[in-house]
Amino acid sequence: MNQANQPQFATPLNRRKGTIEMNHGAGGRAMVQLIQEVFQAHLSSPELLAGDDGATLSMPAGRVVMASDAHVVSPLIFPGGDIGSLAVHGTINDVAMMGAMPLYLSAAFILEEGFPLSDLETIVASMGRAAHEAGVPVVAGDTKVVERGKGDGVFVTTTGIGVLQDGIGPSGDGAQAGDTVLVSGTIGDHGIAILSKRENLDFETEIRSDSAALHTMVADLIAAGVDLHVLRDPTRGGVATTLNEIAQQSGVGIRINEADIPVKSEVAAACELLGIDPLTIANEGKMLVFCPAADADKALNVMRNHSLGQDAAIIGTIVEDPNGFVQMETSFGGSRMVDWLVGEQLPRIC
Amino acid sequence: MNQANQPQFATPLNRRKGTIEMNHGAGGRAMVQLIQEVFQAHLSSPELLAGDDGATLSMPAGRVVMASDAHVVSPLIFPGGDIGSLAVHGTINDVAMMGAMPLYLSAAFILEEGFPLSDLETIVASMGRAAHEAGVPVVAGDTKVVERGKGDGVFVTTTGIGVLQDGIGPSGDGAQAGDTVLVSGTIGDHGIAILSKRENLDFETEIRSDSAALHTMVADLIAAGVDLHVLRDPTRGGVATTLNEIAQQSGVGIRINEADIPVKSEVAAACELLGIDPLTIANEGKMLVFCPAADADKALNVMRNHSLGQDAAIIGTIVEDPNGFVQMETSFGGSRMVDWLVGEQLPRIC
Numbered sequence: 001m002n003q004a005n006q007p008q009f010a011t012p013l014n015r016r017k018g019t020i021e022m023n024h025g026a027g028g029r030a031m032v033q034l035i036q037e038v039f040q041a042h043l044s045s046p047e048l049l050a051g052d053d054g055a056t057l058s059m060p061a062g063r064v065v066m067a068s069d070a071h072v073v074s075p076l077i078f079p080g081g082d083i084g085s086l087a088v089h090g091t092i093n094d095v096a097m098m099g100a101m102p103l104y105l106s107a108a109f110i111l112e113e114g115f116p117l118s119d120l121e122t123i124v125a126s127m128g129r130a131a132h133e134a135g136v137p138v139v140a141g142d143t144k145v146v147e148r149g150k151g152d153g154v155f156v157t158t159t160g161i162g163v164l165q166d167g168i169g170p171s172g173d174g175a176q177a178g179d180t181v182l183v184s185g186t187i188g189d190h191g192i193a194i195l196s197k198r199e200n201l202d203f204e205t206e207i208r209s210d211s212a213a214l215h216t217m218v219a220d221l222i223a224a225g226v227d228l229h230v231l232r233d234p235t236r237g238g239v240a241t242t243l244n245e246i247a248q249q250s251g252v253g254i255r256i257n258e259a260d261i262p263v264k265s266e267v268a269a270a271c272e273l274l275g276i277d278p279l280t281i282a283n284e285g286k287m288l289v290f291c292p293a294a295d296a297d298k299a300l301n302v303m304r305n306h307s308l309g310q311d312a313a314i315i316g317t318i319v320e321d322p323n324g325f326v327q328m329e330t331s332f333g334g335s336r337m338v339d340w341l342v343g344e345q346l347p348r349i350c
Numbered sequence: 351m352n353q354a355n356q357p358q359f360a361t362p363l364n365r366r367k368g369t370i371e372m373n374h375g376a377g378g379r380a381m382v383q384l385i386q387e388v389f390q391a392h393l394s395s396p397e398l399l400a401g402d403d404g405a406t407l408s409m410p411a412g413r414v415v416m417a418s419d420a421h422v423v424s425p426l427i428f429p430g431g432d433i434g435s436l437a438v439h440g441t442i443n444d445v446a447m448m449g450a451m452p453l454y455l456s457a458a459f460i461l462e463e464g465f466p467l468s469d470l471e472t473i474v475a476s477m478g479r480a481a482h483e484a485g486v487p488v489v490a491g492d493t494k495v496v497e498r499g500k501g502d503g504v505f506v507t508t509t510g511i512g513v514l515q516d517g518i519g520p521s522g523d524g525a526q527a528g529d530t531v532l533v534s535g536t537i538g539d540h541g542i543a544i545l546s547k548r549e550n551l552d553f554e555t556e557i558r559s560d561s562a563a564l565h566t567m568v569a570d571l572i573a574a575g576v577d578l579h580v581l582r583d584p585t586r587g588g589v590a591t592t593l594n595e596i597a598q599q600s601g602v603g604i605r606i607n608e609a610d611i612p613v614k615s616e617v618a619a620a621c622e623l624l625g626i627d628p629l630t631i632a633n634e635g636k637m638l639v640f641c642p643a644a645d646a647d648k649a650l651n652v653m654r655n656h657s658l659g660q661d662a663a664i665i666g667t668i669v670e671d672p673n674g675f676v677q678m679e680t681s682f683g684g685s686r687m688v689d690w691l692v693g694e695q696l697p698r699i700c
Contacts, residue, residue: 007598007690022697023692023693025422025586025697025698026586026691026695026696026697027585027586027587027588027591027632027691028586028587028591028690028692029690029691029692030692030693031586031587032595032690050521050522050523051522051595051599052447052448052521052522053417053443053444053447053448053582053583054415054416054417054418054444054445054447054448054510055415055417055448056413056414056415056448056450056514056519057413057414057415057416058413058414059409059413059414061411063406063407063408063409064406064407064408064409064414064511065404065405066404066405066407066454066456066489066490066509066511067403067404067405067456067490068404068456068457068458068490068492068507068509070458070459070460070492070493070494070507071494072375072460072494072495093403094403094404095403095404097402097403097404098402098403098404098405100404100406104416106416106417106418106509107418108418108419108420108507108509109420110420110422110460110505110507140416140417140418140509141418142418142419142420142507143420144420144421144422144698145422145697146422146502146505146698147697147698149499150501150502151500151501151502152496152500152501155460155496155505157418157420157458157460157492157507157509159416159418159458159490159507159509160404161414161416161511164406169406171400171402172400172401172402232403233403235377236375236376236377236378236381237376237377238377241377241378245382245401248357249401282377340357340378340379340382341376341377341378341379342373342378342379342380343373343378343380345376346376347372347376347495347497348375348494348496348497
């Protein structure tokens, strides 16, 4: 929409005390005002400002990657992030894990009647900052409102598209016997940050979510010529579930070493206190990299030289195993099976 | 995921009596089973079956259009459709209204704990059929679960991408004085269908939603060489709100003739009974076309020759008017202003 041609509103939204009302989702003037004063104000890409049903985008030639995530995290705002930044990072990472460079995002909001406009603005502003910092603009969106008691504040679904260079194509079925497994940093931070906020746990040191966009680290690995067999971010279900998925998809076994897996001491302490295995906890700014052993040191160096990869580590190897078992050498010298997450453990973690 | 490498489950989901549980969203084995047995079973694109974080797609060269819609319609199943088919049609139409040919969809589900698996399967199967009939596959997706009372059965967010031919670019700011306005068929069907189901109204003839994908009609208009200044589907807020949006975006006035606007007699009767203006009611399978007067007859013929456009009509013209007013010649010979929808009228219509 040309800004000059936007409808004018006599009274701006009451950002301090106002709340979401059903008419903010009805398609009329109230919705236009909410979109202008909150969404367009903070997500000011030219495509979004055009006010059309969709966005027209320029894309370089090549294969396209598309990924979509619904976000229902509770609480909406947590140490190290909120649903707005998480929705940007989560979807950028899903596109990046395909080896692609994310270029554009869409964001669809489902708002609950009565939700404070001030909280909505905090979340949308955070989404705008995260998108800006990542260099991946929000170009299209939608807003719906449901009655009080039919939602939970805000749900956000983000979809990302990106382009994939020729010759690049990491995939869950790409792991090969002999490959090395790396992780880009400490595990368990996001899940423990959410849990501590949700349960009002007070640890000596505040544990913050690792929520972050990993696409530039992937780009660095590609630029360095690392042969990326598999990339995946261990979100819901944690490293344990992600490794099992990949073992299944690739038809291989995985062996990891507990002592090599980086875990912050305060996260380890919280896990012990709560009786949770850090391997099953969601991460939102970490990735697992599977590459040929010959490329492992190069990959490790590239990751450690990236601001988000200082704690990167080599944690295991791929073996032939038609059963697709994941096994871990424990710190005590024994060995145990690492299984899929069973049950829910931490609902609404992302 | 290679089907051969998928995890095997001893007991299939209980589709008849089972319900959604929190662990269906937790990222573990229960989620994998739900995805395999419900989502992949009905939305069986190769990209979705790959089981990766996103889909790798081939796109022809050209500009790309992206559009996203959250769907919160209530009831979930209604005469003429359900949230699954609606989510496919709605997003295909948003891409098509940019003049683009939709190629791929993603779908993200937010499920409420306790929702019957049989209803979910009905909805996902309907989504699969709608996508198949439209020739636009669902290639990526996500599933989250929220606690009972924190959602409302199912919310679905769909995102579509498509390609835009060179030289094509209808846009809300493209209307010019002298243009003709056409509508592709009868208005108000979707809103009245939803309302009658919601309120248990019993009309003599069942009124069915017009939910349908319009991209092939757009392609026909482009192939016929119609100069498309504006295309838009009058969903939330109806024809009245959509015309006001376009008048604002383009900085023009719009004059329409009430007698020329196609409304089914049963819809007109329901509107009179309920005291609702059919111009403000949502449609889900209709579009407004703005083109030069010289192209109007050609556009009308193309639309009427399409199975979804048999009731297409010329309904108005564009005039110079910096105020952007929309006015209607009434059937009684008078003239009245057509305003934006104010208030909510019909919440959760799409």
